[in-house]
Amino acid sequence: MIKRFITLTLSLGILLTAALQAQQPIHLCGTRDVEAVKQQMLQNRLEMRDFVFPRNAVTYVPVRFILVAKSDGSGRPNERLALQALCNLNEQYADQDIQFYLSEFYYYNSTTVYTNPTGFGGSTAIKNLMQYNAINVFVTNEADDAAAYYQPPAGPGGNDWIVATSAYVSDVRVLAHEVGHFFSLPHPFHGWESSGGWDPNIHGNPVGTMAPDGQTLNELVNGSNCEIAGDGICDTPADYMFPSGNCTYNLNAKDPNGQLLDPDKENIMNYHFGCSSYHFSDDQKQEIQNSLFSSNRNYVRPNYTPNLTEINQSPSVISPSQNEEIPTYNHVELEWSEVPGADYYLLEISNASFGTRTYIVEDNSLLLTDLEPNKGYIWKVMAFNEYYTCANYSTQKIFKTGDEIFSATVEELGLESWSVFPNPVSGTQRFFVSTKTTKPVEMDVIVRTLTGQAVYSKTGVKVAPGQTDVELSPGKLPAGMYLVSIRAEDAVDTKRLVVVE
Numbered sequence: 493m494i495k496r497f498i499t500l501t502l503s504l505g506i507l508l509t510a511a512l513q514a515q516q517p518i519h520l521c522g523t524r525d526v527e528a529v530k531q532q533m534l535q536n537r538l539e540m541r542d543f544v545f546p547r548n549a550v551t552y553v554p555v556r557f558i559l560v561a562k563s564d565g566s567g568r569p570n571e572r573l574a575l576q577a578l579c580n581l582n583e584q585y586a587d588q589d590i591q592f593y594l595s596e597f598y599y600y601n602s603t604t605v606y607t608n609p610t611g612f613g614g615s616t617a618i619k620n621l622m623q624y625n626a627i628n629v630f631v632t633n634e635a636d637d638a639a640a641y642y643q644p645p646a647g648p649g650g651n652d653w654i655v656a657t658s659a660y661v662s663d664v665r666v667l668a669h670e671v672g673h674f675f676s677l678p679h680p681f682h683g684w685e686s687s688g689g690w691d692p693n694i695h696g697n698p699v700g701t702m703a704p705d706g707q708t709l710n711e712l713v714n715g716s717n718c719e720i721a722g723d724g725i726c727d728t729p730a731d732y733m734f735p736s737g738n739c740t741y742n743l744n745a746k747d748p749n750g751q752l753l754d755p756d757k758e759n760i761m762n763y764h765f766g767c768s769s770y771h772f773s774d775d776q777k778q779e780i781q782n783s784l785f786s787s788n789r790n791y792v793r794p795n796y797t798p799n800l801t802e803i804n805q806s807p808s809v810i811s812p813s814q815n816e817e818i819p820t821y822n823h824v825e826l827e828w829s830e831v832p833g834a835d836y837y838l839l840e841i842s843n844a845s846f847g848t849r850t851y852i853v854e855d856n857s858l859l860l861t862d863l864e865p866n867k868g869y870i871w872k873v874m875a876f877n878e879y880y881t882c883a884n885y886s887t888q889k890i891f892k893t894g895d896e897i898f899s900a901t902v903e904e905l906g907l908e909s910w911s912v913f914p915n916p917v918s919g920t921q922r923f924f925v926s927t928k929t930t931k932p933v934e935m936d937v938i939v940r941t942l943t944g945q946a947v948y949s950k951t952g953v954k955v956a957p958g959q960t961d962v963e964l965s966p967g968k969l970p971a972g973m974y975l976v977s978i979r980a981e982d983a984v985d986t987k988r989l990v991v992v993e
């Protein structure tokens with residue numbers, strides 16, 4: 493079901509941790525027209541009153557991530573953030589028989605959307621990019637000072653998109669919160685969004701009857717007006733917006749009756765960062781179900797079950813080895829172990845001059861032909877499938893490129909196959925390069941350490957058509973891994989040799 497993976501994206505070191513550490517002021521949910529969200533919920537509640545919900549069946553909902561870079565392609569959020577966000581989302585909805593899977597990564601370049609998705613130009617571009625076959629999540633750099641927002645109205649005839657900033661998209665609850673809005677949930681403090689938060693000097697204590705939006709009744713602590721006041725949900729306690737960065741509420745706000753509030757800080761739809769866990773209330777879960785099975789949510793219920801295999805290991809890097817020097821900088825093959833259940837691998841490679849690049853590949857190897865000579869590179873890889881995106885990266889490895897240019901394959905020169913034997917070989921034993929060719933080939937054989945130091949070479953070796961064993965006697969080699977290369981005309985090919993004591 494993953495339709496489009498463009499293999500190359502650039503992301504310029506957007507580091508989530510840095511953004512979260514510099515979390516002052518807290519960026520909150522920027523959902524506009526929250527009243528439309530509440531009205532949608534009330535309408536769903538009415539329409540779904542007699543609906544018979546499926547029991548004990550998980551609904552799999554596709555999520556499409558649009559990774560937005562600047563117009564020049566720079567600054568794109570790393571796919572890793574989206575995979576982590578999807579993992580968090582599945583954890584937060586796991587007890588509701590709703591799970592999410594990746595339907596597509598879509599790469600889009602627009603400085604306008606990247607920096608100002610809420611403006612006219614940004615929102616018009618987003619509207620044009622919408623595909624009503626999944627929940628559309630646009631990952632941008634900025635969102636008008638918010639961490640993320642949902643844009644109503646719901647349904648294919650509406651807007652129905654989520655925008656999340658790269659600094660926040662993989663927060664444990666940010667995407668779960670916006671998807672909560674997508675499924676029609678208001679904030680528990682509905683009516684207070686534009687107030688900047690309860691302030692006794694501005695809003696009074698006790699507060700008045702109406703919320704600062706002038707149209708919502710303040711919810712009472714005793715629950716007597718809960719069906720219409722505030723968020724219109726009865727089991728979320730009265731709340732007048734008390735955001736915190738560390739999951740605390742230590743104020744003495746009173747409702748219009750003079751009763752002290754006791755807000756639910758851990759509610760996913762609230763504005764508290766830093767809680768050890770988060771939840772939806774039972775009534776919120778019912779409203780999510782009402783929304784999920786309502787007609788304007790048909791498009792996120794394709795009745796498709798993704799590959800559900802849990803991925804519980806990270807790939808092991810096979811090649812290049814740590815600190816290996818690859819002679820040909822324009823022909824570097826990266827290889828790692830296959831991981832059971834994985835349909836895709838996310839490979840991340842970093843270098844001082846180009847920053848970080850990512851690739852999504854279906855195979856367990858990747859040939860890079862555009863690296864620079866004599867440079868160091870760090871790389872790591874993680875496994876995922878469309879549903880399970882929680883796995884970790886492999887340990888990261890470093891390799892260096894040499895300055896040789898790869899321009900032909902040994903096969904093109906008539907070499908059908910070649911090998912090194914015996915392998916492993918004892919350090920004092922001679923060994924052979926065995927070739928099988930269709931025409932005469934003249935070649936050099938070079939033995940190197942993994943860090944590129946040549947320890948032996950034999951030049952001008954002529955091999956005839958058929959099979960030839962070329963004897964190599966470099967003397968005693970210390971135990972370890974070596975690289976044996978053959979070079980003929982423009983072609984270079986390399987194999988590994990293990991030398992034991």
Ligand SMILES: [Zn+2]
Nearest residue numbers: 521523669679
């Ligand atoms: Zn919100």
